[in-house]
Amino acid sequence: DGGITQSPKYLFRKEGQNVTLSCEQNLNHDAMYWYRQDPGQGLRLIYYSQIVNDFQKGDIAEGYSVSREKKESFPLTVTSAQKNPTAFYLCASSIEPQIDNEQFFGPGTRLTVL
Amino acid sequence: SQQGEEDPQALSIQEGENATMNCSYKTSINNLQWYRQNSGRGLVHLILIRSNEREKHSGRLRVTLDTSKKSSSLLITASRAADTASYFCATERASKIIFGSGTRLSIRP
Numbered sequence: 001d002g003g004i005t006q007s008p009k010y011l012f013r014k015e016g017q018n019v020t021l022s023c024e025q026n027l028n029h030d031a032m033y034w035y036r037q038d039p040g041q042g043l044r045l046i047y048y049s050q051i052v053n054d055f056q057k058g059d060i061a062e063g064y065s066v067s068r069e070k071k072e073s074f075p076l077t078v079t080s081a082q083k084n085p086t087a088f089y090l091c092a093s094s095i096e097p098q099i100d101n102e103q104f105f106g107p108g109t110r111l112t113v114l
Numbered sequence: 115s116q117q118g119e120e121d122p123q124a125l126s127i128q129e130g131e132n133a134t135m136n137c138s139y140k141t142s143i144n145n146l147q148w149y150r151q152n153s154g155r156g157l158v159h160l161i162l163i164r165s166n167e168r169e170k171h172s173g174r175l176r177v178t179l180d181t182s183k184k185s186s187s188l189l190i191t192a193s194r195a196a197d198t199a200s201y202f203c204a205t206e207r208a209s210k211i212i213f214g215s216g217t218r219l220s221i222r223p
Contacts, residue, residue, distance in 0.1 A: 004156075035213075042202060042215040043157075058210065090156055100145045100206050105156030 003027040006091050006106035013078070013085070013113050021076045021109045023091035032074035033092040033103065036060060043090060049074055078111065086113045118146075118203040118214035126220040133190040135217040137203030138183075146179060146186050147204040151216070157202065160188075193221050 004025045013019045025032065031050050035043040045058030049068040063082025068074055074093075078085045089109045094101040121136045137146065145164045149157040163170045163179045163186065170177045176189040190197055200216040 040215070040218075043213040045210055045212075048210070088154075092157075100147075100162075100211070102147065102159045102162060103157075103211065105158070107156050108154070110154070 004091060004093055004104055004106035006089075006109050008109060009107065011109055011111045013111065015113055016080045018077055018079050019111065021078065021089055021091075021111070023074045023076065023106060025072055025074075025093045025104075025106075027093060027095075027104060028071070029093035029095050029104070030071070031094045031096065031101070032068070033094075034058075034064070034066065034074070034076045035090045035092065037088040037090060037108075046076065046089075085111055087111060118205045118212060120201070120203055120214045120217045122217060123215070124218045124220070126222060127193060128222050129193055129195055131193055133193050133197070133219055133221075135188045135201050135219070137186045137188070137205075137214060139186075139203075139205045140184065141207060143181075143205045145206075147211075148175075148177060148186075148188050149202045149204060149213070151200045151202065153199070160201075190219075193219075195221050195223055197221050 007022045033048040034046040037043050044060050046064050047066045049055040052071050055066050065077045091106040092103040094103045118137050118139045147162045148160045151157045161172050161177050163177050174191045179186045198221045200218050202213045202216045204211050204213045
């Protein structure tokens with residue numbers, strides 16, 4: 001997990017509330033990614049950013065928002081519009097925006113909606 | 115549907131045995147990557163094999179790629195209890211990296 005931190009590790013939210021997940025990297029990587037993982041499943045791409053002040057929707061962006069104001073930070077907001085937000089969220093980064101670069105992952109945040 | 119699909123979904127072997135996992139994909143690729151995930155943790159990159167390579171080794175890991183069959187295999191030799199994890203292949207589709215649903219490997223002592 002070295003170089004990428006995610007906080008908090010566990011997060012509980014009431015229905016109807018927005019919540020922001022933190023992702024910070026000190027690897028000087030240009031590209032950052034957010035994935036969602038459901039039990040026994042693979043990863044699905046929510047949003048990605050190839051450079052500061054720019055980001056693109058992934059396969060399941062509805063109900064989520066991101067910002068990339070600094071190179072080292074890529075926070076993810078889970079809004080009340082996300083109908084089934086309980087999941088494990090993983091942040092990753094890669095050296096360059098080329099899509100086939102190795103990705104480095106954070107330890108993840110487990111979000112539970114009560 | 116997924117670009118990469120791992121097979122089997124779950125695998126349980128005795129410690130010391132070899133473990134083989136397979137990945138099939140649908141479209142042409144530049145490379146294919148294998149990742150490992152311990153329960154409740156982030157993914158760790160294991161190995162990347164390019165489309166012009168047929169085989170690659172890293173320690174006890176051996177990866178093969180057959181572009182004509184659009185498939186790759188990951189072999190872990192002399193398995194250890196610490197190899198217990200989920201293993202994912204990742205390929206590119208439409209300028210995004212797509213992860214398969216993974217193979218859950220359990221090593222019995």
